[in-house]
Amino acid sequence: MNKRERVFAALSGEKTDRVPVGFWMHFKPEAYYGTTAVETHIKYFNESRTDICKIMNECTYPCDHNIQSARDWKQVKIYDHTAAFIQCQTDVIKRVVSHCKDAPTVATIHGVVASASHTLLGIPKYDSIGRFAQLYHLRTSPIMVWDAYKKIADTLCTIAKESIKAGAEGIYYAALGGEEDGFTDEEHAKYIAPLDQLVIQAAYDAGAKFVILHMCKPRVRLERFIDYPCDIVNWGIEESQISLTEGKKLFHNKVLLGGLNNQHGPLIDGGYDQLEKEIHKIITMTGGKRFILGSDCTLPGELSYEKIAMTVRACESYNLSRRDLVSAKR
16 A cells, blocks of 8 residues: 555555554744745655655744733734735645655644634743633633634634645644643633634535544543544543543544654654564554554654654564464464
């Protein structure tokens, strides 16, 4: 199988020649746009051997006025397809797609909550003041913040549509806001989930063949995302303390993506033998069906591409070891 055949076979529940792999990382700022971005993506895809070509979108949501109080959310604007930051991203998508014929390409969409954090204080760091400022502003001025969230969602719908139009076959939707120590279940259901789902549905309506739902950050409540339209689910196993087996019960009709820790462990600081052993264990545990080997989140930028390519080799060796076992039994 080539990469495309392998991934779509996994999506449909058919047998694959080996478990597909999907890994990604953030590149350096000089590789965010233009020719350098295209060349960096192609180099990564070729050397890492990943089966999914995920195109990183490092464009932050623009806001002319930094949001420091609830009333400042009025400054958030809706952007159409002519916006420079959207055109820069779709240009990268078009050019990367032209080089990736044998693998499915996926465009990254930062979700509503993540995009909202880009506008706060000029600091696109959700883990810092942005996260708590959003909570405080929403709880004290829900109408103002909701209106801004809706503008952001409408813009993300445009980005999703333009990404598919540019040639991306799928969307990787990074959903934030599901942490149990942040928004309450009621706040998430009322203010966040409907807009997240609006954007994802816009991608499908534009022709997306599949959507990867990434549920990010520690202590995320996966139950909040059960009704989200998507085909593949991915979350931080260590951060959430929810195993692949437990997640499969929640998302029983979805393809699972993950298995390896992105901060430590065999993939980050282990040798090949240790990594192979861990991957074989994961594939056996999941059954290898409707499963894509990946990590909890983006990999460290300094990780060698050769190390990522080792995961492919380990998936291949799993099939060989299984065939040897069957032959021995015969």
